[in-house]
């Protein structure tokens with residue numbers, strides 16, 4: 001198992017999900033091979049909750065990383081990134097492999113482009 005997948009799976013243990021009980025872990029791999037993890041962090045005011053993928057990406061950005069070559073996400077049942085996360089992944093990573101995992105292993109592989117067809121992005125703002 002790659003370190004990217006392993007980290008995403010392990011990050012589920014860090015999740016704060018008292019409302020949904022749906023723990024999500026994620027990890028991104030930087031262009032120079034560093035792995036940065038994240039988890040979902042829920043709030044009693046539900047919309048203020050943060051998804052695992054966004055936690056991982058924002059943590060990586062805050063640590064000074066800006067180019068990414070892969071992302072893995074782990075849930076109990078192999079769930080795919082939500083729509084908001086697809087937009088954030090596209091914005092910050094462009095087209096990269098996205099590895100979908102359950103609580104034990106990789107279950108499918110896709111790309112950020114396949115997850116977000118016809119994206120809205122900076123190219124529309126010029």
Ligand code: THU
Nearest residue numbers: 020022024040051052081082085
């Ligand atoms: N969640 C994520 O962390 N990532 C996704 O892509 C889908 C949903 C979280 C948000 C919330 O804490 C829980 O899963 C249930 O929706």
